[in-house]
Amino acid sequence: MTYGVILAGGIGSRMGGDKPKQYLTVKGKPIIIYTIEKFLVVPEFEKVIVLCPKQWVEHTKNLIEKHIAPAKDRVAVIEGGSTRNETIMNAIKLIESEGNLNDDTIIVTHDSVRPFVTHRIIEENIKAAKEFGACDTVVPATDTIVEAMDNATISNIPDRSKMYQGQTPQSFKALKLKNMYESLSDEEKDILTDAAKIFVIKGEKVALVQGETFNMKITYPYDLRVAKSLLEDETDD
Numbered sequence: 001m002t003y004g005v006i007l008a009g010g011i012g013s014r015m016g017g018d019k020p021k022q023y024l025t026v027k028g029k030p031i032i033i034y035t036i037e038k039f040l041v042v043p044e045f046e047k048v049i050v051l052c053p054k055q056w057v058e059h060t061k062n063l064i065e066k067h068i069a070p071a072k073d074r075v076a077v078i079e080g081g082s083t084r085n086e087t088i089m090n091a092i093k094l095i096e097s098e099g100n101l102n103d104d105t106i107i108v109t110h111d112s113v114r115p116f117v118t119h120r121i122i123e124e125n126i127k128a129a130k131e132f133g134a135c136d137t138v139v140p141a142t143d144t145i146v147e148a149m150d151n152a153t154i155s156n157i158p159d160r161s162k163m164y165q166g167q168t169p170q171s172f173k174a175l176k177l178k179n180m181y182e183s184l185s186d187e188e189k190d191i192l193t194d195a196a197k198i199f200v201i202k203g204e205k206v207a208l209v210q211g212e213t214f215n216m217k218i219t220y221p222y223d224l225r226v227a228k229s230l231l232e233d234e235t236d237d
């Protein structure tokens with residue numbers, strides 16, 4: 001079985017404001033709803049699991065009822081975890097509790113604050129995760145990437161033609177991801193900035209899926225301004 005997993009367990013500290021950024025509204029609709037809608041039109045998903053902070057679970061259920069009522073039976077809203085990867089683990093626990101976690105279970109994990117994901121990207125994630133066990137959505141780096149081991153002076157400038165920026169979705173065989181995550185030390189868990197790295201640390205292959213520059217993550221107030229103008233364009237025609 002294949003599941004969509006929408007990660008909305010964060011609090012958006014870099015955005016600021018009185019609510020997590022995924023609940024900010026553009027044209028009368030919260031960002032998280034735009035993102036869930038992109039997943040609900042994918043027929044392969046058995047269910048779309050949405051994970052959010054505990055105190056936002058009821059609110060999220062109400063939003064789904066209000067904006068996408070007909071499809072609400074395909075959505076499960078549950079509590080996220082203390083880190084992004086713990087949030088993913090909560091989704092896997094739900095799948096396990098329903099007796100559906102096995103070697104063929106695929107999860108397509110996606111940031112709730114990337115509402116511009118496309119149908120092609122999601123479909124290619126499902127295909128690549130089935131074939132390779134794990135995949136990451138990326139775009140080629142456009143800036144030169146500079147490494148500074150002391151955070152003050154350049155230690156290396158890697159060949160840009162081999163550099164990419166990681167986006168989401170990131171998709172995995174769920175049982176394999178869970179087993180590998182549980183085998184990591186606390187120090188290894190601490191340096192993770194995404195889930196693809198769990199496979200990389202363990203020496204496992206992660207295939208690349210071509211992303212889009214517009215599949216941006218809304219992180220700072222500036223990103224919100226860009227996203228608003230893109231969403232307004234999208235919904236005006």
Ligand SMILES: Nc1ccn([C@@H]2O[C@H](COP(=O)(O)OP(=O)(O)OP(=O)(O)O)[C@@H](O)[C@H]2O)c(=O)n1
Binds near residue numbers: 006010013082
């Ligand atoms: N414990 C967490 C932390 C983050 N996320 C989700 O992961 C995505 C990408 O994370 P990020 O942009 O860093 O979101 P926040 O953690 O909310 O932002 P900040 O770091 O600024 O607080 C977001 O959709 C966020 O809700 C999550 O599901 N569970």
Ligand SMILES: O=P(O)(O)OC[C@@H](O)[C@@H](O)[C@@H](O)CO
Binds near residue numbers: 166217219
């Ligand atoms: O460190 P941050 O929480 O901003 O980003 C985590 C990101 O790596 C993750 O959310 C994916 O979007 C991949 O870029």
